[in-house]
Amino acid sequence: MTTAFDPADIRIMIVDDEASVRQSLEAWFLDDGYTVVTAGNAAEALTTMQERTIDIILLDIKMPGMDGLALQDRIREFNQDVVIIIITAFATVDTAVRALKAGAFDYTTKPVDPDELSILVRNAVEKIRLRRENESLKESLDTLQFIDEIIGESAAMRQVLDLIRTVAPTDSTVLILGESGTGKELVARAIHMNSKHRYFPLIPVNCGALAESLLESELFGHERGAFTGAQYRRKGKFEMAKGGTLFLDEIGTLSLKSQVDLLRVLQDKEFHRVGGEQLVKVDFRLVCATNSDLESAVKEGTFREDLFYRINVFVITIPPLRERREDIPLLARHFMERHAASTNRQVHAISDEALAMLRDHDWPGNVRELENAIERALVVNRSGIISPDDLPLRTASMTMVSSGDTLADVERDHIRRMLEEMNWNISKTAERLSIDRVTLYNKIEKYGLKRPE
Amino acid sequence: MQSVQLIALGTSARQLGLSDVRSGILKVLPVDVQLSDLHLDIDAALDSSRKQYHSTQILAMILEAANAGTSKLLGVTSYDLFIPVLTFVFGQAQLNNRAGVFSTFRLNNEFYGLRRSDKLLLQRTVKEALHELGHTFGLRHCMDHPCVMNSSTYVEDIDLKPGDFCLPCLRHLQTVL
Ligand SMILES: [Zn+2]
Ligand SMILES: [Zn+2]
Numbered sequence: 322m323t324t325a326f327d328p329a330d331i332r333i334m335i336v337d338d339e340a341s342v343r344q345s346l347e348a349w350f351l352d353d354g355y356t357v358v359t360a361g362n363a364a365e366a367l368t369t370m371q372e373r374t375i376d377i378i379l380l381d382i383k384m385p386g387m388d389g390l391a392l393q394d395r396i397r398e399f400n401q402d403v404v405i406i407i408i409t410a411f412a413t414v415d416t417a418v419r420a421l422k423a424g425a426f427d428y429t430t431k432p433v434d435p436d437e438l439s440i441l442v443r444n445a446v447e448k449i450r451l452r453r454e455n456e457s458l459k460e461s462l463d464t465l466q467f468i469d470e471i472i473g474e475s476a477a478m479r480q481v482l483d484l485i486r487t488v489a490p491t492d493s494t495v496l497i498l499g500e501s502g503t504g505k506e507l508v509a510r511a512i513h514m515n516s517k518h519r520y521f522p523l524i525p526v527n528c529g530a531l532a533e534s535l536l537e538s539e540l541f542g543h544e545r546g547a548f549t550g551a552q553y554r555r556k557g558k559f560e561m562a563k564g565g566t567l568f569l570d571e572i573g574t575l576s577l578k579s580q581v582d583l584l585r586v587l588q589d590k591e592f593h594r595v596g597g598e599q600l601v602k603v604d605f606r607l608v609c610a611t612n613s614d615l616e617s618a619v620k621e622g623t624f625r626e627d628l629f630y631r632i633n634v635f636v637i638t639i640p641p642l643r644e645r646r647e648d649i650p651l652l653a654r655h656f657m658e659r660h661a662a663s664t665n666r667q668v669h670a671i672s673d674e675a676l677a678m679l680r681d682h683d684w685p686g687n688v689r690e691l692e693n694a695i696e697r698a699l700v701v702n703r704s705g706i707i708s709p710d711d712l713p714l715r716t717a718s719m720t721m722v723s724s725g726d727t728l729a730d731v732e733r734d735h736i737r738r739m740l741e742e743m744n745w746n747i748s749k750t751a752e753r754l755s756i757d758r759v760t761l762y763n764k765i766e767k768y769g770l771k772r773p774e
Numbered sequence: 775m776q777s778v779q780l781i782a783l784g785t786s787a788r789q790l791g792l793s794d795v796r797s798g799i800l801k802v803l804p805v806d807v808q809l810s811d812l813h814l815d816i817d818a819a820l821d822s823s824r825k826q827y828h829s830t831q832i833l834a835m836i837l838e839a840a841n842a843g844t845s846k847l848l849g850v851t852s853y854d855l856f857i858p859v860l861t862f863v864f865g866q867a868q869l870n871n872r873a874g875v876f877s878t879f880r881l882n883n884e885f886y887g888l889r890r891s892d893k894l895l896l897q898r899t900v901k902e903a904l905h906e907l908g909h910t911f912g913l914r915h916c917m918d919h920p921c922v923m924n925s926s927t928y929v930e931d932i933d934l935k936p937g938d939f940c941l942p943c944l945r946h947l948q949t950v951l
Contacts, residue, residue, distance in 0.1 A: 344830070353915045432856070435861065
């Protein structure tokens with residue numbers, strides 16, 4: 322896999338007279354993988370710049386000898402490209418304005434919030450990347466980057482990848498459709514990682530998992546003192562996604578009230594934190610996903626039509642696994658490797674019989690169900706080669722043999738089979754059976770079904 | 775097998791829930807984890823004007839107090855940590871070396887005015903422990919995959935990342951474990 326951007330290609334110089342500041346910043350940026358050098362004064366900084374290319378300078382203003390602003394002026398005489406970020410202990414509006422006028426990229430005060438510092442540097446990196454892109458030919462986007470988790474060579478998946486390739490570099494809102502377990506989050510991630518937003522976070526929000534009461538603070542954040550005990554500002558998801566991508570999963574489950582809130586933010590491109598006066602600007606790319614039929618939800622009045630049109634701009638439909646069986650062996654081997662590595666198990670192959678069985682299975686829980694099956698197979702396997710005995714699958718016919726003839730027998734067997742396929746995940750099973758969780762619990766009790774040890 | 779010593783700093787191992795942290799680490803990393811009985815006074819690392827502890831100094835203290843050996847030394851404290859230029863750090867570790875330290879101070883929901891959640895606190899604590907250990911095993915921040923080595927600059931960031939390592943990071947760990 323080629324990586325579009327290696328942090329080691331970004332050379333940062335820290336210029337500060339305090340050794341402890343140099344050391345801590347150096348360690349901080351080394352952890353991110355950047356290439357870092359330090360200088361204790363202006364002269365050292367200039368010498369370094371003669372010897373090597375520097376992309377970003379973190380510059381202290383107050384230094385003995387030539388101060389930071391004078392050093393910046395000197396550097397600007399011979400280097401217009403280097404991105405300079407001023408960090409100073411004593412901020413005055415005057416010096417800030419002077420520094421920015423003289424060509425500083427940004428300005429912050431010590432001690433700086435880690436989040437602020439990392440955003441400053443990511444902004445600088447983005448600027449450098451854009452310039453490099455313009456210098457060389459435009460970064461080729463016909464090859465998708467960072468998609469090694471999306472596995473499949475079937476025509477159906479190739480089409481999905483084509484759509485990702487088309488839409489990723491645009492700013493378009495994307496709606497991803499697919500049954501649960503098909504990997505909608507991976508597609509959202511691929512879109513994010515192949516867009517200009519990729520140096521900023523991808524923020525997933527599972528709309529279905531949030532209680533209505535929590536959603537507001539979750540999405541909008543709150544101010545310090547917004548309610549009793551709030552000593553610290555809390556970032557909401559809209560704010561966390563700044564510059565990046567907001568991924569709203571299971572958007573079909575949003576309540577009408579939350580739909581109104583969301584729509585307002587998308588229209589106004591700004592919002593207030595809970596308990597806050599100040600308007601916060603919204604700046605993210607929106608990707609939504611759902612496994613429900615939004616069009617009928619609109620007809621039934623449970624999903625707002627105006628919101629639907631806003632998110633239904635570019636649609637990517639992920640096929641269920643049973644419609645791309647040829648990808649199953651690839652996926653199975655991938656998950657085998659993934660879980661063998663994390664559990665340190667010496668499992669290295671899947672027998673042909675087991676592969677055939679995997680291919681024939683219908684996978685109502687899709688890729689996620691396949692992954693769970695492989696994970697379980699690794700746990701029970703003793704031979705190093707996954708065989709049919711290791712797989713938690715029974716063919717439908719085997720299950721039906723044991724069942725009686727009454728409707729209740731069929732229902733009991735069906736529920737048991739679904740529970741097993743969903744690894745006894747009650748919410749997912751209820752969803753597949755199109756019943757609510759309470760009904761499912763009642764049926765589990767009625768039929769005396771027990772989760773296997 | 776590589777071994778890890780968890781060192782309670784300033785607060786008891788019990789209050790920090792270190793045995794649960796130990797179990798959490800064992801679920802993800804094939805290492806031997808022990809709760810150290812090392813008693814370390816970290817007061818010298820306190821910056822009284824900031825009311826925070828200098829994490830780099832704590833790392834030095836841990837290394838000085840520990841016996842020779844190869845086990846990783848992970849300090850855990852409930853006090854707030856900083857490095858000079860930043861307002862705070864969740865933790866700090868030596869890259870590809872022995873010592874790391876992290877704080878639970880900002881992992882508490884109550885710090886953000888939210889309802890206390892012991893479950894969330896433990897999840898965050900284990901993620902921080904794995905993250906700092908990852909650094910001691912030579913991992914830098916991971917940018918390309920959902921991974922416990924993603925860098926986190928605020929607590930919601932920690933909640934977003936998964937509690938285990940991505941495949942490329944795991945492959946690196948396998949070469950050293
Ligand atoms: Zn880190
Ligand atoms: Zn990773």
